[in-house]
Amino acid sequence: MDGLLLDTEKLYFETRRDVLENYGIPFTKEDHVAYIAKGFPVTIQKLTKLVGSADLGKRVFDEAISLYNRRLQQGEVQVKKGAIELLKFLNQTHKRCYVTSSAAKDTIIQTTKITKIDQYFTDFISGDEVPHNKPAPDVYLYALQRTHADKTGTVVFEDSTSGVLSAVNAGLDVVLVPDWIKPQPTIQEKAVAVLPTLADAIPLLKKARTN
Template sequence: MLDLTQKSVIFFDMDGLLLDTENLYYETRRQILNKYGYSYTQKHHARYIGKGFTDTICRLKKFVGDEKLGKQVFTESMELFQTAIENEKLPLKQGALQLLTMLNEKGKSCYLTSSSSKEIIMQALQKTQIEGSFDKIISGEEVNRNKPMPDIYLRAVEIAQTNKRKALVFEDSKSGVEAAFQAGIDVIMVPDWLPPSKQEMDEVTAVLPNLEEALVFFTERNNRRKPNDHFDYHEPFC
């Protein structure tokens, strides 16, 4: 029986898990690449999901075949992304607010562990008004190696001063799941753009269609599913 009531420290990814930012990243990057004459599809974008900004810049340089232009594409697309956050509503993913609220009420310690820069993280959290839900924010800028390497979660455990057995990770991407798994922390996957692979299914504690489904697992005597139960998907993936 999947019982998460003993988990006292919860680590959350941000993009694609708490916030519906992945479509915005895709659209802003596509617009800038199109401006320079490059086609950028959802299939292309899938290779960037869950990666840190350093990795993204390297991939863009290879994509356009020019180091200077690759960096320029990244800079312009991020400027467009930040403008979009300011001018448009940045939606929370289903169940995000409910889960954070419940965990806070139960006295759980919540940490944000995102590959994004601190500037982007703070802008997004302030826009969605969930900044106060977290004990601390840990960005990809604080570690030498970003996801899928385990550094950010090893650092998070150190900051939280907790035992790994008491910690739990929520992730949406392959690289995030791998980072948590390599760090030796239980991880629940809530896929966004891509469905889980067989390897990811083997590495996670559970796969959920949304964060709302996690609420019951933190409630005593209301646990109905066994560890490694995996939900059927009813929403299409890009």
């Protein structure tokens, strides 16, 4: 969801940066990269290490999430280019679509409803439903089990290094649509395709149907 369907990473970065600045702690875009697609428990751990206190780390996290949610409600999160086109195509061709995100379940549901993309999905699968979040394969293995999907008939779309590794480690084909940081060539090579937008996947899917 984050960084692939929705342009949320910018807002996550800005809200954490602004809260940390209130405590006199600098936070850069380069720092934020380590937090992408890791899930909230890892985020809290990293913030705790950054500020040197478990209490302060949790306070920073809570304040940043509160600020994030206020700005989300104000409509500051945009749907990524090509996302609606791909989702409509998949729905029209009777494909089941699932959000499989490192985020918490309530966050996924809230965010997809506010941005009005919830209508395109069969269900939502979250990182807090499995023992280990991305880049471990747990969330995708759980998704396969829960949806009764066949690996050969499943394709994953990811935007980050940890997401690609999670899908590949689960034995799934993955299409990479980079967001903030373009993954290293060794990561790109693990994807079946690297595309500029989600809409660019439509011709590939049409071709796959005819083969």
